[in-house]
Amino acid sequence: MKYVKLVVSDMDGTLLNSNHEVSQRFFNLFKKMQSLNIKFVAASGRPYYSITEKLHPITKDIIIVAENGGLVIENKEVLLSNNIHSDKLNKLYNLVSNIKDVYPIFCTKHLAYFLNTPLEIVNTFSEYYSINKTISSLKEIEDDVIKIALYHSKNSESFIYPHVKHLGSEFNVVVSGNHWVDISESITDKGNALSFLQNRYNIKPSETMVFGDFNNDLEMLKLSKYSYAMANAHKDVKATANFETDTNDNFGVEKVIELLIAESSQD
Structure with missing residues (x-):
């Protein structure tokens, strides 16, 4: 572990606990990583502004991969941005707006657009998309x-994915949580974003540590020697990662980072 130069963590179900909070324990560990010149990347399906809200004490010192790799931003500088081509939006809109009991959110850099969404669902979405318009x-x-x-109140794999999986030849379609499926351009995923950063900073997979819990993390886990599935992770994530750590509610990320710091601090 002592050669690790880059630590990448998903947010929901990984770095965030079940109350959607980042622990003070992590913020303390971040200072130690920073002193060891280890870069930290927050990689999430959340929008940029939501990630900065959760990590506001350190946002100037980290790299943010938002919208499942659609945006990569470092200290407010946009390093990478992949938008859905405007000529494809009509096709997608017509499809997703007609799936029963599914609520679409159209995500842009600064704002989330909720389509025909009742107030109780808007309140649920606001945890993730605090800047929004219906x-x-x-x-x-x-x-x-x-x-x-795309959101379904019961289960995304059963009630959303079957309606959109055929888009996989043209778009990146991924089950990103128990209630969520995300659609983006085919080149957009967390793995593509991580590969971009590894090339930019000349960091190898053997020098990279990654934490994840759901299928939108699979591509980035494959680019890391030190890939960790959370104990609460999806079975596909556990099958892909090289290691497993504790749950997000029991400091799974923090426990591994503590080991990393201990090894990196040795002469």
Whole structure:
């Protein structure tokens, strides 16, 4: 572990506990990583502004991969941005707006657009998309769409994915949580974002540590020698990762980072 130069963590179900909080224990560990010149990347399906809210004490000192790799930002500088081509949006809109009991969110850099969403669902979404606007048509979207997030209150794999999996030949379609499926351009995923950063900073997979819990983390886990599935992770994540750590509610990420710091601090 002592050669690790880059630590990458998913947010929900991984770095965040079940109350959607980052622990003070992690913030203390971050200072130690920083003193050892270890870069930290927060990689999430969440929008950029939501990640900065959760990690506000350290956002100037980390790299943020938002919208499942659709945006890569370091200290407010956009390093990478992949938008869904505007000529494809009509096709996607017509499909996702007609799936029963599924609520689409059109995600842009600064704002999330909720389509025909009742208030109780809006309140649920606001944890992830705090800057939002409810719309009734595609014409009301005024910015480039990076990702379309689809929500079902019961289960995403059963009630959303069967309706959109055929899009996989043209788009990146991924089950990103128990209630979520995300659609973005085919080149957009956390693995592509991580590969970009590894090339930018000349960091090898053997010098990279990654934590994840759901299928939108699979591509980035494959780019790391020190890949960790959370104990609460999806079975596909556990099958892909090289190691397993404790749950997100029992400091699974923090426990491994403590081992990393201990080894990296040795002469």
